[in-house]
Amino acid sequence: MTDPKNIAVLASGSGSNAEKIIQYFKNHKIINVSCVITNNENAGAIERAEKANVPSRYFSKTDFENPEYILRYLKTNKVDFIVLAGFLLKIAPEIIAEYPDRIINIHPALLPKYGGKGMYGHFVHEAVILNKEEESGITIHLVNENYDEGEIIFQAKCSISPQMGAKQLSAKVQQLEHQHFPKVIEEFLEKH
Numbered sequence: 001m002t003d004p005k006n007i008a009v010l011a012s013g014s015g016s017n018a019e020k021i022i023q024y025f026k027n028h029k030i031i032n033v034s035c036v037i038t039n040n041e042n043a044g045a046i047e048r049a050e051k052a053n054v055p056s057r058y059f060s061k062t063d064f065e066n067p068e069y070i071l072r073y074l075k076t077n078k079v080d081f082i083v084l085a086g087f088l089l090k091i092a093p094e095i096i097a098e099y100p101d102r103i104i105n106i107h108p109a110l111l112p113k114y115g116g117k118g119m120y121g122h123f124v125h126e127a128v129i130l131n132k133e134e135e136s137g138i139t140i141h142l143v144n145e146n147y148d149e150g151e152i153i154f155q156a157k158c159s160i161s162p163q164m165g166a167k168q169l170s171a172k173v174q175q176l177e178h179q180h181f182p183k184v185i186e187e188f189l190e191k192h
Contacts, residue, residue, distance in 0.1 A: 005189050006034035008079040010087040013121075015045025017085035017106065017177055022052045024182030031189055034077045039064055039089050067092040074098075081192075083185055084143065088120055091143055101151075103143035104188065106181050108173045110155055111139040115148030125166040125173070135159050136169060138176045140184045154184045 007025070011018040018036055025031045036049035036056040049056035055077070063069050071094065074082070082095070084105040091103060107115060109124045114136075119127070128136045137157040142150035156176045160169060 003030075005031050005080045006078050007031065007081050007083050007185070007189075008035050008037055008074055008077065009033055009045075009049075009083045009085050010037045010039075011045035011085045012038060012040045012043055012088040013045065013086045015043060015048040015086070016174070017181055018045045019048040019052070020178045021083060021085060021182050021185065022049065022054055024186070026052070028186075031186060034079055035073070037070070037073070039087070045085075061089065064089050064092060067094050071095060071098055081185075081189060082143075085181070086121075090147065093145055096143060096145060101142055102192070103150075104153070104185060105141055105143050105148075105150070106177055107139045107141065107148050108136075108170070108177070109139065110135070110137045110157065111141065111148050111152060115139075117147050119148070122166055122170065125169045128160070129164070129166050129169060132162075133160055136173060138173060138180065140181065153188055154180065156180050 009018045009021055022033045025033050033054050036045055036054055038045050038058050041058050046056045059070055082099055082103040114124050114127055135157050139152055140154040141152045144150040158172045
């Protein structure tokens, strides 16, 4: 039998993707969400984790800049892979070194377009609409030292109608996230 693989989910906001991931792997044979980590004391992800009986932990921005506490927490929870689900801080090089090619992120656009520092959430969708793009979507990729530049694992597209605004696009992209993110994580972890 294959050893179980433990995931730490990092989230900064409401935690809808974190919740979908937790639900998806709830009774999985080899993949388990062992903890949820946030950099936002008021993140909805904390409440969603608690409802699902998954331990959650808040770490400050300073902790993420000096990540020895975070690495200790990850080791204590026997974390094998890290999944960023709406996590807004850059991952420290020490954490990337400890988890090479084992940190997965989701981005709400078709990279390499609309990526980089400051390109998250509504900022991405507003830029896509402003540039009159005909399609957008999601990109699931590995994390490296640069924002949104890691190896792309998966992309899914959605069309944009001329009358669509950033809010409607956001809802459409979020549907793609919820539909694909857990499955892509599963496929990736089963191969690695």
